[in-house]
Amino acid sequence: MKKIYFTLLFTVQTFLIFGQETKLNFYAQPGFDLLHSPSNKDVGALFRGAQFIAYITSNISERLTAAVELHPHVNFKNGPEFEIERLFLKYYVQDYFSIRAGRMYMPLGFWNQNYNFAYVMIPVIHRPNILQPIHDDGFVNTRDIGVQFEGNDIGSLRFSYKAMISNGLGKNGGLGGNFRSFDTHFAYTTNLSIQPFDGLRFIVSGIYNFSDAGDPSQFSSAKFADEIQQIAYNGSVVYLNSDSKFELIAEYISTINSYKNLGNKSIYSGILYTGFKVSDKVIPYLFSEFTKFDMTDPLFMPITGVDLSTVNDDLAFQSNLKVSPGVRYRLNTNAVLKFEYNFYTFDKEKFVHGPSTQFAIGF
């Protein structure tokens, strides 16, 4: 595994050293969360780490660019890690047709492609629940290794497409990967959008995934106990236009995990962000999301040690709702201060609330 990391790192460094023009950006976003649980009469506080990110891009030639996003952090189990969040090459073939290859975020909806670790560009403090990486107890396969074909702004409706074929569910999103049967075991992601007015985008996208029983799962030491076919689909409406004071991101993501023996397990989620630019610097906003998922779905439960038959049907569905009014203060392009007050309701744990702050910088 270490060999693969070093080989990849060496390859990218070579590109960057010999690349025509190389740009190095850093992002950091320290913050603080406070949560009050009225039912438990408990207050929790958390300083969030700065989550330091290095992002390097290089124009190797007129048509070929490379990018790598590095995330040094400490894993409580494994100690210090140097994770490669993204690493891709992009080749511009002609207008309306480019090819990307490498590790990247899958073109599911809008948020997942555009907002990841550089919080200075992200309108809110936390990543939506539904888009947490699956290996961090998330719900959807949001990032993978593969090839993507894309074209943007075609015709008067500014039609754009992205089609990605990638390794698919399980550990294949990691840099190590595993050999799979060529015919059925890849993931296929498609994203189609139009932009009838500048800044107003309508997006539909979906992912098809398939894994055999016995294939490696996203959990480091476990395999899928049952054959799984996953279909994720999404619809989004986005309005982000510098000419306008109003901002909107509305996304719906749903996933059906069909197991050969366990039957269908579903996940539903909605994300709504609205902002209003009071001035160039001050932007109050409202963010809300809900997630409803089946806790008996083995995709995001520990595969071993849990007897799914003991879980009562009444308790199977969990739903979370988060509502966060907030305000963003842009000191300049490279420094943003955010403040939110979060209200969470959980099926099982009732209601918690509290403030969050974040100071996001890029340099």
Place this chain on the structure above:
Amino acid sequence: MKSIKILFFSVFIVLLFGAFSPNNIQDQTLVIIVHKDNPVESLSLSEVKLYWLRKVKKRWPTINKNIRPVDSKSKSPEQQAFYKKVLNMSATDVEAYFNQKQYESAEKPQDKFGNERDIIEFVADQEGAIGFVNSNSLSADMKSKIKIVAKIE
């Protein structure tokens, strides 16, 4: 009669000071420049916006070169006028726009230069470049190296 004299004198003084003021209209004429071999002859302001932001096309249609927007490194009256009259965006929005493009798809942001002479030389050197300068910065020699495709009064 005396009041007419005073009126004429006042108008004369206003015109005189106006002509030598650093903010006169001629000084504020902004020109959009491209490489002299770029076959584009003229662009509307909305086209300038699309090309400069690389919104629809990433490469010039005929010369098949990457579009390379050129900007001023620091705040200048020319930059302010370009952002306001052509892009209709604030400086923060322009930076955020290019940062987002770079972050999402590794697109190169605009090239920035400290003075207009450097901008003109870069546009003269790079076939795909498109930039903005004050018309007063263009000497006859410089004009022969670039092409003016739009003017903003």
